[in-house]
Amino acid sequence: MAETNASDILVRFKNVQKSYDGETLIVKDLNLDIRKGEFLTLLGPSGSGKTTSLMMLAGFETPTAGEIMLGERSLNRVPPHKRDIGMVFQNYALFPHMTVAENLAFPLKVRGMDKTDVTERVKRALSMVQLDKFANRYPGQMSGGQQQRVALARALVFEPQLVLMDEPLGALDKQLREHMQMEIKHLHERLGVTVVYVTHDQSEALTMSDRVAVFHQGEIQQIDSPQGLYEHPRNTFVANFIGENNRLHGKLLSRDGERCTVGLENGERVEAMAVHDAAPGQPVSLSIRPERIKLNVAQEQNRFSGRVREFIYLGDHVRIRMEACGNSSFIVKQPIATLDPKLAVGDVISLGWNVEHVRALDPVELAE
């Protein structure tokens, strides 16, 4: 991660904590810098503290400890209506008794903008989201996708430098959601506004963001670019939460700089990238992405044999469930084009992967 200049930072969470009952911390010591113009996603399962963090930034929750800075200004004593931060709510929160145009004019009118400017800006915002013809409709007369666009336009119409989005696409069906993801992404690129986006959908986070912060149990597990998160997860939680992955349990045998050797329970040895800081003899958990596994390999390192258990046909690729490395549901993803058509259930074949594609991470409790 490149060093960032202090002036590039728009929002800064400094040692922020949040607890509702004074005992359990929903957010534990959050330190986060949000850069000007970036699309940052807070990703995590429910209860991980991502939404609470967003609500503290919007001003609807107050931190129990710590400070949130917007630019040079501390937000701790600024009420929500004086923060100048746009927000797209879950389920949109459009005012049902106002037309689309009135909804968009609302933030401008409360700022005392004069009438002709308001009309002009509302018009521009509507054409930005391609809803020019809907100005006089009520939200209840529009489809979910259209309401979503109105909510987006309303959050942007007063030109805030920061826009928050709280699972804004959760209520839409899959196709529309994917379409809106691209629309929001393009809007972000065009306007250069800083976006903080909350979601529990990892594919949404990967598609849209410049950086993703993975939340778990009130802490950021890893903050990185989508590619960095997927290819270089720093711990087992991130590896499991983002994308699919095969997990193998073993003990660290030896370590050589960046690389290490791990002994599996069945005696096999795996060469892997040493990510988790473990001493020889301590347990580690290995993570390998299913699409990184090659079949019928001739390599010497990391070469194993496995028995084919099941084929799952998915059109563009086939998932093969294998018994390998002591794991009875070892998943291999093969593109249709490279799949050997003679391969059948029960066959024993060789499989392998490159050292840089297997990462030795923190061990997980076997109770799972």
Place this chain on the structure above:
Amino acid sequence: MLNPTMSPIEKVWHYVLRITSGLTLLFLIMPVLVIIPLSFNEGSFLVYPLTGFSFRWYQDLFSAPEWIRSLQNSMIVAPAATVLAMVLGTLASIGLTRGEFRGKGIIMFLLISPMVVPVVIVGVASYLFFAPLGMDNSYTTLILEHAALGVPFVIITVTATLQGYNHNLTRAAANLGASPITTFFRITLPLIAPGVISGALFAFATSFDEVVVTLFLAGPEQATLPRQMFSGIRENLSPTIAAAATLLIGFSILLLLTLEWLRGRSERLRTS
């Protein structure tokens, strides 16, 4: 509708239900229907059969000074008490639905109590409280007491409406830069208006036909229309009372229709 799959017993029940429902409605409306023809009766007794048609009791109603004054008093006390109950009740419900806090249940109970406690007790108690302060026989006291009787209705209807109110709208308004007061008048109030209006209607009706508390607190100066009717019944049972009653009925129906229309209109806005 009779369903072809009904057994004979079910058919009998079907008619029994219809007949009892009809009779219940008749029972409810009968006293109202009985009084109206009497107000147009020529004779000076409140009895059937009618002896002829005349407007003399209406003339009497609008010329006798004590009736005119009671009409005026009702038109002062009821609207004032309604406005007061509406404002206080709405504010109270918003406060009570905003969050959980200690003593919430007790406050709710206290505010609702005028509806539960027998009116006679409210009347006696308010008399015993206000009379030593020299505040009986005053419009202010009567309006305050009628407002207290109306507040529970406003609280109940507004609280019910607030259950369906999406509190994210308040947050959205704040996020868009609106102060809490602007948010209340531009967002919350328009959306809970159906509840506020229904509550106000009940509060108005409560004050408009209130006799007991008025008997205790109002002097002859403040006698309202129901109070005047009450003394009219005791002193001389003239059909002027029937005329006044008919007027009250007409006015109430008109009020009900207007407010129902208003409520329906904002309800449509809210859900469209």
